[in-house]
Amino acid sequence: MRRIQMTVDGRAHVAEVEPRLLLLHHLRENLGIGGVHAGCNTTSCGACTVHLDGESVKSCTVLAVQADGHEVTTVRGIMDNGLWHPMQQAFHEAHGLQCGYCTPGMIMASISLLKEKPNATEQEIREGLEGNLCRCTGYENIVKAVQLVQQHSNGQAQPAS
Amino acid sequence: MTEAPEKFVGGGVPRKEDPALVTGRANWTDNIKLPGMLHATLLRSPYAHARITSIDTSVAKEQPGVVAVFTGDDLAEEYDKNPQANPAAVTGYDLSLEERSNGGASVTETGDNTGGETVDEKTRTFVAWIVTEDLKVPNHWPIARGEVNFAGDIVAVVVATDRYKAQDALEFIDVEYEPMDVVTDLEEAVASGSPLVHENLGSNEAYTWNLDTGDIEDAFSNAALTVKERYIQQRLIPNAIETRGIVANPDPINGGYTLYSSTQVPHILKAVLSAYCGIPEQRLRIVAPDVGGGFGSKLNAYSEEVIGLVLARKLGVPIKWIEDRSENYLATIHGRGQVQDIEVAADSEGRIQGMRVKLLADMGAYLQVNTPGIPLLGAFMYPGVYTFPAYSFECTGVFTNKTPTDAYRGAGRPEAAFAIERIMDALARETGLDPAEVRRRNFYEPFDEPTTTPAGIQYDSGNYQMTLDRVLELADYEGLRAEQQRRRESGDPVQLGIGFSTYTEICGLAPSQVLAALGAGGAGWEMAKVQMLASGKVEVITGTTPHGQGHVTSWSQIAADALGVDVDDVEVLHGDTAIAPYGRDTYGSRSLPVGGVAVHLAAQKVVDKAKKIAAHMLEAAEGDIEFEGGTFSVVGSPDQNVTMQRVAGAAYLADNLPEGMEPVLSEEYFFDPPNFTFPFGAHICVTEVDTETGFVKIRDYFGVDDCGPVINPTIVDGQLHGGIAQGVAQALYEEAVYDEDGNLTTGSMVDYLIPGAPELPNYTLERTVTPSPSNALGVKGVGEAGTIGAPPAVINSIVDALSPYGITHIDMPASPWKVWQAIQDSQGRDPGTRDADRSGRPSQATDSATSMDPEAGSTNPDAPTGGDRT
Amino acid sequence: MIPLAFDYEVAESVDHAIELLGQHGEEAKLLAGGHSLLPIMKLRLAAPTVLIDLGRLSDLSYVRDEGDHLAIGAMTRQCDLERDQTLQEQCGLVAYTASLVGDPSVRHRGTIGGSVSHGDAASDLPSALLALDATFTVRGSNGERTVAAGDFFQDYLQTVLEPDEVLTEIRVPKLNGAGWSYKKFNRRAQDWAVVGVAAVVERSNGSISSARIGLTNMGSTPLRATAAESALAGADPSSVAEATGSADEGTSPSSDIAASAEYRRHLARVLSRRAVEEALSR
Incomplete structure (x- = not known):
């Protein structure tokens, strides 16, 4: 067992964990964050995507001990005073989700994508989400959601939450 | 239809489901934690067919944290703890099997078969769709006993x-296996001398089912031309992104059980599990929490659900099992998996005669709940949108040493639509007609009343x-053909393809009597209950x-529209058999045309009763009361009125009701539809095919679909997008590949290629509206339309692009390798190893009825032959 | 989908990592980004008893201009390569190839040193480094040595790294106007290459003075297309198609569910032509 400390969604957590514990399972089982989802377990689908120090990672392929001393953000940590993050709002408005299982990972990947490429073209958005699979939407509305956020942050009014 | 002007129906109301989902607060099965809960994991056979000669669990039992380890034999007595719990009549599901076992049909088992009630006497199965009298039903223990298959x-x-x-x-x-001969190929499985999946059944043929109408011999003997093709429907893995999972919780109060399961069908599950596990139906509650996709894969009752309940009963604690993705690929049902031989006879004008x-x-x-019935759903759809005098269909269900198949989005209908839409292109080629024209010549005249089809x-x-007319405009068909011509003439290594699909599908499952006639157990109705609370708010169950x-x-x-209330004043409750004891669940695009219509009809019953109370409150005759926008008023005296909410309050308080009227506004409706519904549409897929590498890019996808009146256009578009995506996935990317030993080669998302955002196009969609006479809302359902329409549009497009090479067919998935190989073949080059052999599928009969000569197969005699471009 | 248990050590320095490797022997594995190792451990195809985490060695994450070449720290992540201005300007092939690895979330974890040390012939960066004639600095208990990329990859997932050695740095030449390209052929953007081709082409007086071609997934190791390189040396740009017709010579691609060996050979030829043509246009 190894003692680790990490900040998750703004709160510090200390835990004793087995070195083999996946960050995914640490967040879900030890910290009770049910908004991080297991999908493929082969680093393919991105349902488990969270931010590690502000960048998207697949938490099924990160050991909890590797996140020791780092900052983790999940879909539950991106709201601002109870107001949805613009990406959450945009997924809702653009109908960018159906069953919703891939959605938290897709939202976290999309936020990371726009942080790195704020003016990403449609093609760049599609490529930027290559590691997140959705079985319901056919992706068009997910791409539109990301574009909605781009439009909003380019001077248009923020949507009401 | 509602009397009030429709306020919400037809509008893109933002989804109420979203807030929990976008904030990570949904209640997935894996999020459920109960006190004292233990975790189950399953050891699975690495062999496709083997005898289990010994199992030693003693060391496993000593491992840290292990509470128990059980084999198939250990649990064999557990399933029948209460064999009298479910008289056959209760579930309907048990009936046919009970009769069959008693009748000593083909379902013999191990044991002395003297009729004694030992555990080995009864056939255990999940199958509920008994397609023929002599269906062979293999014994399906939740944990294998003696043999793995x-x-x-x-x-x-x-x-x-x-x-x-x-x-x-x-x-x-420690398990010792004695490997047995394996059969994975369908044609080998039905050939004489094939290894048998279940030796006691004596054959790998589960059943043969026929449908014949008209004089088929006459149609073919008098035909000006015939076209014969063979198509392969590869196996697909449904891939809901949330895998299956369960939590089985023993209830200490009534001695019953609650099963939380990631399922599409809590009600079907309740019936099947109650029968299988001997839990009286009134003591079994099934809860489907938030469910992360299904696509048919969760339209079932599975061994793991039985094991969870039996363990909860045996150990007296909650048991959780969550499937991992490799298990999902091995143990959750697969879809498709057919070899289709199709032949049409036509007159010289291209009109189909048979x-x-x-x-x-x-x-x-094994047979899962609907396994044998899936091809039957297709049987009625092969004629598609074309009318002709004679039709003959025969299907043989074949056992193989592979994961059981069952419903995957479309379930039988995408297979049928693919075959008919592909052979329509072959007919166009044979007759020299444009693919749009040959379709047009065979269409029904427009109709708004039930019309009999060749399938009866x-x-x-x-x-x-x-x-079709609209999609041709939308795609600028003439412009596309001109561009195609330019590319052909310039010898562009990237060729343009234009592919059609004019499909229909059978939805709204289903009239109970029709289901029963097909052996599917009946009960195709749906229930809705609309209850108005004292505050005037509404609950829909x-x-x-x-x-x-x-x-x-x-x-x-x-x-909201039926009751004249705000959409936010309505809550919809579902997915829990304690809340909705009656229901027939969600599959086969049935929810709206059956369940949604039931909601409308139940709400109408509420309005009818409320009208009587309003008349009483307003001291007017019921006939003088009109209802509009949520308000009852006296005709001619609009000031004399009362709102629906106030009526609901009065009905609840019950202090001033008409004589003899029951309190509260709460009405149920059980809607059993008189007929199926048949949405339809026309799709055009535009592909760019790199003839050097074989890579296919979908440049545009156009669809004009008709699912009748639309309740929520945003949701309908979403269903079409996702459906088309899954259809494209079948056409270009996905296949469950087995090696000759029966190992699944594509065992993870690394090898099984679910397309991502970069691989899929935007969808250019429009709608027409042709109401269904089958229900009060005129609605048809849309959940599977895209998946049914898309595969032939994509393949037709690729074949169209490659027609100058004389290429007439590419198997699905049309991988770059296959496309390249087809081009090599067309030019008489040796492309080396064929993937069709590697994946254990029958080789495609690419030679069909048309020639392989590069010139001969072209729809356009002026087009270049493809030449030596590589 | 859960790894077998293992012991976990955090390396505080390269020397510490070497010491830990010496201590734990061949059962130990170095953990960099973990995106090659952890997936196979989760499938229980690998079960090292000790993982030595290099994640704290932030001093191994850098891109430095060292005159005629660039030095890249082994723990530099693929996303850092992709974004690095110096690499983009001086050796665009590395930055671009890195941008095609896996997906963005993978590239936020995966490192160049991990890609190289894993020695996967289907991985994109090794063949690009091969085409660049990169050199690798490795350090072990016997000190430091430099290995040419062409000598580094031995066999399927095997490199010249000794059990106690750590790859610390990758050196790539500045391209100084040489054209480059990487052509990755895959069915989905997130996938491994069915075949990939890296090309570095030098021009003089309108003809090709030299071309170096690295092949991804054309054998048990990343390979050079030496026959095509010879044919291209001194060739006129109009003869690229002919010269790259030998790009598959000397390769031994496998047949699997994605492609037959014959198809891979064909792709290697087509992609080599396209890569050289693109390199010439840059």
């Missing part, structure tokens, strides 16, 4: 204090010309079980 069959279960420890302990179970279809359908190793059923309404389709939003829209 596919790679993934369960061999033992470990129960431990956490998932990691349970997983570790699996490594310490059609013959012969199928081999892969059952896999009645389509509800259709106007196929309208969707539905027997449908959404898992992404947005029923909460759409049902709210329907109820």
Whole structure:
């Protein structure tokens, strides 16, 4: 067992964990964050995507001990005073989700994508989400959601939450 | 239709489901934690066919955290703890099997067969669709006993204090297997001398089912031309992104059980599990929490659900099992898996005179709930949107040592639509007609009353010309053909393809009597209950079980309009058999045309009763009361009025009701539809095919679909997008590949290629509206339309692009390798190894009725032959 | 989908990592980004008893201009390569190839040193480094040595790294106007290459003075297309198609569910032509 400390969604957590514990399972089982989802377990689908120090990672392929001393953000940590993050709002408005299982990972990947490429073209958005699979939407509305956020942050009014 | 102007129906009301989902607060099965809960993991067979000669669990039992380890024999007595719990009449499901076992049909088992009630006497199965009298039903133990029949069959279960420890302990179970001969190929399986999946059944043929109309011999002997093709429907893995999972919780109060399961069908599950596990139906509650996609894969009752309940009963604690993705690939049902031989006879004008279809359908190793019935759903759809005098269909269900098949989005209908839409292009080629024209010549005239089809059923309404005409405009068909011509003439290595699909599908499952006639157990109705609370707010209870389709939003829209209340004042409750004891669940695009219509009809009953109370309150005759916008008023005296909410309050208080009237506004409706519904549409897929590498890019996808009136256009578009995406996935990317030993080669998302955002196009969609006469809302359903329409449009497009090479067919998935190979073949070059052999599928008969000569097959005699471009 | 248990050590320095490797022997594995190792451990195809985490060695994450070449620290992540201005300007092939690895979330974890040390012939960066004639600095208990990329990859997932050695740095030449290209052929953007081709082409007086071609997934190791390189040396740009017709010579691609060996050979030829043509246009 190894003692680790990490900040998750703004709160510090200390835990004793087995070195083999996946960050995914640490967040879900030890910290009770049910908004991080297991999908493929082969680093393919991105349902488990969270931010590690502000960048998207697949938490099924990160050991909890590797996140020791780092900052983790999940879909539950991106709201601002109870107001949805613009990406959450945009997924809702653009109908960018159906069953919703891939959605938290897709939202976290999309936020990371726009942080790195704020003016990403449609093609760049599609490529930027290559590691997140959705079985319901056919992706068009997910791409539109990301574009909605781009439009909003380019001077248009923020949507009401 | 509602009397009030529709306020919410037809509008893109934002989904009520979203807030929990976008904030990570949904209640997935894996999020459920109960006190004292233990975790189960399953040891699965690495062999596709083997005798289990010994299992030693002693070391596994000693591992840290392990509470119990059980083999198939250990649990054999557990399933029948209460054999009298479910007289056959209660479930309907048990009936046919009970009769069959008693009748000593083909379902013999091990044991002395003297009729004694030992555990070995009874056939255990999940199948509920008994397609023929002589259907062969293999014994399906939740944990294998003596023999495993596919790679993934369960061999033992470990129960431990956490998932990691349970997983570790699996490594310490020592199993000795004696491998047996394996059969994976459908044609080999029905050939004489094939290894048998189940030796006691004496054959790999589960059943043969026929449908014949008209004089088929006459049609073919008098035909000006015939076209014969063979198509392969590869196996697909449904891939809901949330895998299956369960929590089985013993209830200490009534001695019953609650099963939380990631399922599409809590009600079907309740019936099947109650019968299988001997739990009286009134003591079994099934809860489908938030469910992360299904696509048919969760339209079932599975061994793991039985094991969970039996373990909860035996150990007296909650048991959790969560499937991992490799298990999902091995043990959750697969879809498709057919060899289709199709032949049409036509006159010299390209008008079809008759059609013959012969199928081999892969059952896999066991029969799951609907396994044998899936090809039958297709049987009625091979004629598609075309009318002709004679039709002959024959399907043989075939056991193989592979994962069982069952419903995957479309379930039988995408297979049928593919075959007919592909052979229409072959007919166009033979007659020299444009693919659009040959379709047009065979369409029904527009109709709005039930019309009998070559398969002997009645389509509800259709106007196929309208969707085809519109999609041709939308795609700028002439412009596309001109561009194609330019590319051909310039010898562009990237060729343009234009592919059609004019499809219809059978939805709204189903009239109970029709289901019963097909052996599917009947009960195709759906239940809705609309209850107005004292405050005037509304609860809708539905027997449908959404898992992404947005029923909460759409049902709210329907109820809000019918009752004249705000959509936000309606809550929709579902997915729990304690809340909705009656229901027939969500599959087969049935939810709206059956369940949504039931909501409308139940709400109408509420309005009818409320009208009587309003008349009483307003001291007017009922006939003088009109209802509009949520208010009852006296005709001619609009000031004399009372709102629906006030009526609801009065009905609840019950202090001033008409004589003899029951209190409260709460009405149920059980809607059993008189007919299926038949949405339809016309799709055009535009591809760019790199003839040097074989890479296919979908440049544009156009669709004009008709699913009748639309409740929520945003949701309908979403269903079409996702459906088309899954259809494109079948056409270009996905295939469950087995090696000759029966190992699944594509065992993870690394090898099984689910397309991502970069691989898929935007969808240019429009709609026409042809109401169905089958229900009060005129609605048809849309959940599977895209998946049914898309595969032939994509393949037709690729073949169209390559027609100058004389290429007439590419198997699905049309991988770059296959496309390249077809080009090599067309030029007489040796392309080396064929993938069709590697994946164990029958080789494609690319030579069909047309020539392989590069010149001969072209729809355009002026086009270049393709030449030596590589 | 859960790894077998292992012991976990955090390396505080390269020397510490070497010491830990010496201490734990061959059962130990170095953990960099973990995106090659952890997936196979989760499938229980690998079960090292000790993982030595290099994640704290932030001093191994850098791109430095060292005159005629660039030095890249082994723990530099693929996303850092992709974004690095110096690499983009001086050796665009590395930055671009890195941008095609896996997906963005993978590239936020995966490192160049991990890609190289894993020695996967289907991985994109090794063949690009091969085409660049990169050199690798490795350090072990016997001190430091430099290995040419062409000598580094031995066999399927095997490199010249000794059990106690750590790859610390990758050196790539500045391209100084040489054209480059990487052509990755895959069915989905997130997938491994069915075949990939890296090309570095030098021009003089309108003809090709030299071309170096690295092949991804054309054998058990990343390979050079030496026959095509010879044919291209001194060739006129109009003869690229002919010269790259030998790009598959000396390769031994496998047949699997994605492609037959014959198809891979064909792709290697087509992609080599396209890569050289693109390199010439840059």
